[in-house]
């Protein structure tokens with residue numbers, strides 16, 4: 001039985017289709033992939049299993065659209081208008097899209113609504129920004145006029161993960177379409193239905209056929225074929241570091257650029273003067289949001305030894321009150337995305353306990369959560385040795401590792417002591433210390449006395465080290481999704 005009281009056989013699963021050249025289509029092989037609801041463990045829809053042949057069609061469609069007069073003669077302002085219209089359409093469909101996003105990913109419905117609202121903001125931001133990108137004039141010798149202009153890369157390939165399908169799709173599509181690129185998007189086979197539906201809304205918003213193509217399928221098939229396709233001009237990838245390295249090699253093979261938005265093991269540093277009553281609820285929220293399956297989750301909490309007992313006591317009781325449940329009912333924590341993610345997260349916890357690390361506090365699973373769903377409890381461990389996998393590796397689950405420190409230097413050393421560098425949080429009333437530590441941390445973003453799990457639409461976002469390179473969001477993304485050309489005119 002599903003949570004809606006009906007048993008679905010594979011014949012009556014809702015069929016979603018890829019979108020190529022403005023047409024909804026099946027895979028050329030007619031093969032499909034079942035979409036499994038993380039809350040129930042049951043299939044509820046199918047998507048086409050696109051192959052390399054379908055990748056070829058989608059990329060050709062994006063190339064033809066790029067060269068068509070309909071797109072190439074559209075002004076930046078007109079592209080912006082299409083994005084603003086798309087924002088309106090997504091907003092008008094927010095109830096349906098939020099439900100779809102939550103069912104697909106397992107995240108609580110309130111978070112599904114948050115993701116759709118963020119997608120609307122991305123389309124609005126880039127809709128408004130489209131005609132505000134300017135070049136420069138450059139002072140060279142007097143008989144010349146020298147200037148720079150920004151041009152689109154051409155055909156952009158975008159590979160999207162399952163944790164925030166709608167948000168990541170919207171930030172990439174918003175910025176790259178605003179700049180005049182055309183797109184082929186390969187969303188995740190684990191969660192992609194909101195992306196398919198939004199791309200269909202984009203046609204209604206006025207984007208010409210072929211400017212935005214959605215290619216569903218498996219990573220190692222459709223994703224790999226897309227990343228190696230020689231007709232692609234730029235790749236933007238969000239996902240795991242291992243696949244990111246493959247994407248980088250594919251981009252190098254074709255001598256094109258790429259942005260990689262990868263994983264994280266982000267530290268939160270609580271200094272001795274931190275306001276714990278403000279900090280701890282935010283820290284807890286930022287590790288539990290989306291089941292901890294957030295690249296920017298603050299998964300390591302570094303606590304000054306003078307505040308250890310207080311922090312641990314508070315976390316023990318607050319984690320105990322966290323209940324995991326079905327996306328429709330739960331306020332705190334939904335299920336994880338799939339069975340293998342659940343096994344992976346549980347394996348980290350079993351290893352930690354076998355190694356003698358103390359489980360400080362643990363939540364519960366709602367008694368009515370379907371037994372076949374991918375539920376786990378919220379957990380907080382500590383003290384975690386700094387070289388333990390729980391302190392070094394991305395768990396991607398609702399698991400917080402607490403680590404004590406004595407001095408500022410030690411805190412910085414521990415914070416910088418992983419392979420990642422995505423986000424960091426600093427909690428102190430001392431602004432001089434906050435500034436000094438913010439400068440010493442190697443990461444793409446630093447928050448002081450707050451933690452924005454990625455921040456607002458306006459803020460550039462990206463990593464260093466194993467967290468990737470390039471910046472998305474904000475105006476920086478418009479630079480990433482364009483090429484700077486220098487033009488020099490002699491008027492002698």
Ligand code: NAD
Nearest residue numbers: 160161162187188219220223224239240243261262263295
């Ligand atoms: P993943 O790397 O397994 O998959 C991401 C996408 O890549 C999916 O669409 C998948 O189908 C595709 N893919 C898989 N193998 C491929 C291949 N060989 N060639 C081309 N494409 C392939 O990642 P995931 O499990 O979906 O997402 C979790 C990871 O994403 C975590 O590490 C997380 O931190 C990271 N992430 C980063 C950000 C960020 O902005 N930095 C945001 C969200 C998620």
